Amino acid sequence: MKILILGGTAEARDLAGRLVALGHDVTSALAGRTQNPVLPNGAVRMGGFGGAAGLAAYLSSEGIERLVDATHPYAGIISANAVAAAKAAGVPLVRYMRPGWDQPEGADWIKVATATQAAAALPMGAEVLLTTGHAGLADFLGRSDCRFLVRLIEAPALDIPSHARLLQDRPPYGLADEMALLTRERITHLVTKNSGGGQTSAKLEAAQQTGVTVIMIERPAYGAALEVSSVDATIGAFALRG
CATH class of the missing domain: 3.40.50.720 (NAD(P)-binding Rossmann-like Domain)
Structure with a gap:
């Protein structure tokens, strides 16, 4: 299965490695803001897509079958573009969102x-x-x-x-x-x-x-998407285990 991961996080790298090991054709898209980033397994694409329309065009032209948004929880524009692009291209989307921190009792x-x-x-x-x-x-x-x-x-x-x-x-x-x-x-x-x-x-x-x-x-609001909070759940969400 051809999978595009919008990545840049440690969890995205973990996900890419596990999906490659399962035999999927994985490309990770990185924004390119960090010099000498730690690269995931599989193919890597650096730089933006040109907004939601550009991402939708990429999904269609590359025959992407699944889209995973595993970007940073504050990458709001990218996450919004993923929702719009997935809908336009007819590609299933899952958003990995790591759980936020809870305020401990007594913390200021x-x-x-x-x-x-x-x-x-x-x-x-x-x-x-x-x-x-x-x-x-x-x-x-x-x-x-x-x-x-x-x-x-x-x-x-x-x-x-x-x-x-x-x-x-x-x-x-x-x-x-x-x-x-x-x-x-x-x-x-x-x-x-x-x-x-x-x-x-x-x-x-x-x-x-x-x-x-x-x-x-606090975290910004995100567009509607199937959202999971673990790498295991991301793999299971699209039956990506092969």
Whole structure:
């Protein structure tokens, strides 16, 4: 079976490897934003499709029989395009969505809908560990009354102002290292997205143990699709076991 995985996550790589092992013809599509990404098994396509219409055309021209959206939980435009393209091309779609993080009892979380709201929620003088990625970065760096440690895998296109520092690092992150970072940098606020998964969850426990306030940007709304929360369920959703 010819399968296109919209990927870029660890779960997408796991899924691709397992489907290839089952004998399927798998292509993983990566956005191409990360330099030297970890590549999955099977064929790899880098770059965008040109919106929903371009993705629909690709599905039809390549004879794709199944489409899997296993992108990051905040890749909203891509996920919306997948819904529209699958419908237009008549290709079954399943969305893998890793479970989000739940707020532990006693943890100090402020939940907001957007990066703009998260930036506005920071008090004057906050010492911030920012782990929200590239999108919305300007909203935070516009707060010159706060200090930021911006943790990213890739350096951003915009300049880092004097009240911020860039920390280039790649997950996974351990609890001891996260606690040491928060303590060393005297962090008062952690700003993050509810991405879920285990590779970056240690920062939340570290924040609770060190008394750091978490500003959590909630997940966006997604278009209607068959949605599952495990790689096993993704494989089973289309009877992909062969």
